[in-house]
Amino acid sequence: MERTLQHITSIAHLTRSxxxxxxxxxxxxxxxxxxxxxQHSLEQKVVVNAFFENSTRTKNSFEIAALRLGxxxxxxxxxxxxxxxxxxxxxxxxxxxxxxPDVIVMRNSLSGSAEYATRYVGASILNAGDGKHExxxxxxxxxxxxxxxxxxxxxxCIGIVGDIVHSxxxxxxxxxxxxxxxxxxxCGPQTLIPTDLSTWxxxxxxxxxELIEECDTVMALRIQKxxxxxxxxxxxxxxxKFYGIQMEHIETKPSLxxxxxxxxxxxxxxxxxxxxSHRSLIRKQVTNGVFxxxxxxxxxxGRE
Amino acid sequence: MNVxxxxxxxxxxxxQLHITGYLWIKNGIIEYVGEQRPxxxxxxxxxxxxxxxxxxxxxxxxxHLREPGQTHKETIETGTDxxxxxxxxxxxxxxxxxxxxxxxxxxxxxxxxxxxxxxxxHCCATITxxxxxxxxxxxxxxxxxxxxxxxxxxxxxxxxxMMRRAFDYTSPFDALLTQHCEEHSxxxxxxxHEGSVSADLGLKGYPSVxxxxxxxxxxxxxxxxxxxxxxxxxxxxxxxxxxxxxAKKRGQRVSGEVAPHHFxxxxxxxxxxxxxxxxxxPLRTQADVEAMWQALSDDVIDVIATDHAPHTFEEKMxxxxxxxxxxxxxxxxxxxxxxxxxxxxxxSLDKLIEKMSVNxxxxxxxxxxxxxxxxxxxxxxFNPDAEWSVIPERFLTKSKNTPFTExxxxxxxxxxxxxxxxxxxxx
Numbered sequence: 001m002e003r004t005l006q007h008i009t010s011i012a013h014l015t016r017s018x019x020x021x022x023x024x025x026x027x028x029x030x031x032x033x034x035x036x037x038x039q040h041s042l043e044q045k046v047v048v049n050a051f052f053e054n055s056t057r058t059k060n061s062f063e064i065a066a067l068r069l070g071x072x073x074x075x076x077x078x079x080x081x082x083x084x085x086x087x088x089x090x091x092x093x094x095x096x097x098x099x100x101p102d103v104i105v106m107r108n109s110l111s112g113s114a115e116y117a118t119r120y121v122g123a124s125i126l127n128a129g130d131g132k133h134e135x136x137x138x139x140x141x142x143x144x145x146x147x148x149x150x151x152x153x154x155x156x157c158i159g160i161v162g163d164i165v166h167s168x169x170x171x172x173x174x175x176x177x178x179x180x181x182x183x184x185x186x187c188g189p190q191t192l193i194p195t196d197l198s199t200w201x202x203x204x205x206x207x208x209x210e211l212i213e214e215c216d217t218v219m220a221l222r223i224q225k226x227x228x229x230x231x232x233x234x235x236x237x238x239x240x241k242f243y244g245i246q247m248e249h250i251e252t253k254p255s256l257x258x259x260x261x262x263x264x265x266x267x268x269x270x271x272x273x274x275x276x277s278h279r280s281l282i283r284k285q286v287t288n289g290v291f292x293x294x295x296x297x298x299x300x301x302g303r304e
Numbered sequence: 305m306n307v308x309x310x311x312x313x314x315x316x317x318x319x320q321l322h323i324t325g326y327l328w329i330k331n332g333i334i335e336y337v338g339e340q341r342p343x344x345x346x347x348x349x350x351x352x353x354x355x356x357x358x359x360x361x362x363x364x365x366x367x368h369l370r371e372p373g374q375t376h377k378e379t380i381e382t383g384t385d386x387x388x389x390x391x392x393x394x395x396x397x398x399x400x401x402x403x404x405x406x407x408x409x410x411x412x413x414x415x416x417x418x419x420x421x422x423x424x425x426h427c428c429a430t431i432t433x434x435x436x437x438x439x440x441x442x443x444x445x446x447x448x449x450x451x452x453x454x455x456x457x458x459x460x461x462x463x464x465x466m467m468r469r470a471f472d473y474t475s476p477f478d479a480l481l482t483q484h485c486e487e488h489s490x491x492x493x494x495x496x497h498e499g500s501v502s503a504d505l506g507l508k509g510y511p512s513v514x515x516x517x518x519x520x521x522x523x524x525x526x527x528x529x530x531x532x533x534x535x536x537x538x539x540x541x542x543x544x545x546x547x548x549x550x551a552k553k554r555g556q557r558v559s560g561e562v563a564p565h566h567f568x569x570x571x572x573x574x575x576x577x578x579x580x581x582x583x584x585x586p587l588r589t590q591a592d593v594e595a596m597w598q599a600l601s602d603d604v605i606d607v608i609a610t611d612h613a614p615h616t617f618e619e620k621m622x623x624x625x626x627x628x629x630x631x632x633x634x635x636x637x638x639x640x641x642x643x644x645x646x647x648x649x650x651x652s653l654d655k656l657i658e659k660m661s662v663n664x665x666x667x668x669x670x671x672x673x674x675x676x677x678x679x680x681x682x683x684x685x686f687n688p689d690a691e692w693s694v695i696p697e698r699f700l701t702k703s704k705n706t707p708f709t710e711x712x713x714x715x716x717x718x719x720x721x722x723x724x725x726x727x728x729x730x731x
Contacts, residue, residue, distance in 0.1 A: 088622065089622070089623055090621065090622065108623075110623045110624070110625045110626070111495075111505055111506040111507050111577075111624065111625065112505065112506075112507070112577035112623060112624045112625075113623050115576070115577055116577060116623050116624075130506075131506055131625070132506030132507070133505060133506035133507075134506070165503075166506075168506060171504070171506055194500075194502070194503035195498055195499070195503075195509070195511070196498075196499045196500040196502075196503055197500070197503060198500045199500045199501075199503065199504055200503065200504075
């Protein structure tokens with residue numbers, strides 16, 4: 001019997017069977033969708049999308065996921081909410097929770113804020129990204145996308161290249177990929193790699209060339225403009241030269257797949273032609289995102 | 305008050321006294337200390353001292369009393385109550401109050417507010433006006449008014465030039481400068497130690513080297529300015545301990561202190577985003593903790609000081625990044641020190657008393673209380689073998705921000721005597 005979960009804040013709290021159950025549900029929702037079968041499992045449920053940080057794709061993806069399950073959805077962004085007026089996260093959560101939603105999907109710019117939220121609400125918390133900590137739904141949709149092409153990740157070599165130290169996508173992916181038996185490699189400018197990776201169980205590569213040589217699939221991460229402004233890399237051009245994925249990489253290794261959580265800086269972390277080539281899984285990631293989020297919403301217990 | 309302890313261990317390192325015998329205190333004055341049974345009148349309360357140690361009163365040279373300005377966190381009254389309850393008879397309050405202790409007026413205010421207290425309250429004054437780092441404070445007047453040392457604690461004197469000027473300016477008075485050692489350019493918005501745990505939690509790290517750099521800089525400046533007196537506050541890294549050891553070997557007048565949490569906890573305590581494990585300097589690694597044990601044992605670190613930093617429950621119950629740094633420490637110091645140092649044979653009983661009573665006063669050039677007939681009793685009685693569980697509701701500090709809730713410790717303060725008063729420790 002698959003277990004239901006009170007909250008999903010971190011991949012670290014999932015077992016392999018939890019993850020596999022989520023993949024199973026996501027595939028089922030995908031099949032049903034293509035056959036025109038509608039879902040009603042969350043009818044009468046209320047899902048609040050509480051986004052304390054800007055997001056377009058994740059927020060829309062969660063909204064659509066909840067709607068496809070029949071739930072009622074309320075969404076807000078911090079601009080235009082009381083948070084912008086200086087209300088604390090604690091008060092905002094208490095206020096939302098006093099209206100008895102079943103699930104709060106939360107994004108926040110501070111690491112640990114999802115776990116923080118679980119202490120003060122009766123609703124289920126679904127972490128849609130907490131600072132530099134985790135982004136579990138992204139990792140799960142990435143893994144589902146990989147499982148669509150590989151069947152199993154056991155022994156597969158997956159690379160992550162870019163701003164590792166500031167990336168919640170990287171942290172969730174490392175945990176999940178290892179949970180599923182993959183070997184994980186990371187790569188990026190040394191100023192954007194954590195100084196101590198001893199607990200991560202990953203290997204590091206110096207340049208993207210080396211990474212691609214080692215890996216079956218490589219995920220590129222977005223380089224935030226603020227990192228460039230902070231002078232943590234020499235220039236966008238230098239970044240592309242050492243860490244950007246270019247057409248010649250695919251030409252020399254035709255079996256390679258490339259991924260990106262979006263939004264993409266073309267010509268920096270990945271070239272336009274690569275991102276839109278037949279070796280790119282980027283569009284599939286987005287599509288799978290909705291089904292994974294439907295599955296995640298489905299395994300939650302809801303209000304205590 | 306007229307009590308006589310029998311079979312109590314009496315340990316006073318400055319007097320080279322370590323005996324088991326009798327200690328009789330009448331109206332706050334020591335009537336008798338010795339191995340022979342004194343001839344006591346019938347009205348004297350005789351107490352069994354078999355499990356107890358009597359030592360010169362413990363002294364904490366790094367305490368945030370928060371008054372003036374932040375009395376919602378702590379007041380001089382609650383802070384000194386907490387000190388006495390934790391077994392201390394003297395404290396130095398740090399100057400990051402509001403206003404900062406950068407004037408004679410604020411110094412006098414604290415002196416007046418703490419008069420007639422069982423706990424002696426001394427002041428650390430600021431190096432620069434309002435701790436802004438721009439202009440020297442009226443340091444000379446504050447030396448005259450009784451400031452025992454100087455620091456912009458809470459932050460570091462960022463400019464090497466300003467620190468050099470402070471050494472020079474106070475050199476005719478041979479004042480003691482102490483530093484919160486943090487190279488701020490490397491620690492902007494930090495939340496914890498930079499290491500594997502910060503990598504896992506996605507929190508901004510404070511690398512050890514940012515502490516080491518300032519310790520090294522200040523040692524060089526103290527030497528350059530003519531071997532000035534310098535005390536490195538709340539050391540947390542293996543690297544800074546090595547620098548202090550080296551400076552001592554070369555004959556510099558430097559000393560160092562460590563807070564109990566830095567010799568018992570590591571950054572692992574932050575997992576789960578526990579804001580009561582958030583402080584500055586942050587909890588470091590096991591290698592750093594072990595370096596602290598070694599440094600205490602080798603006398604590279606002279607002093608144990610708590611860095612008692614009260615914050616209210618509301619202030620601490622926020623997201624980790626938004627929580628203020630610091631924990632309360634006065635009422636757990638003896639517990640941590642006995643458990644972690646004494647019972648693990650890192651230091652002897654005499655050495656423990658040196659670090660918590662003798663050395664802080666030595667570093668500050670304050671008189672040493674003596675356990676001898678006729679002296680005013682300034683004494684800490686503690687039971688090094690008492691086992692207890694930490695219940696923060698019993699603390700007398702206004703704030704309860706401790707990472708040690710429900711910790712089991714072996715070693716507990718029992719009673720303090722000072723200034724003709726007596727207080728029982730109720731933990």
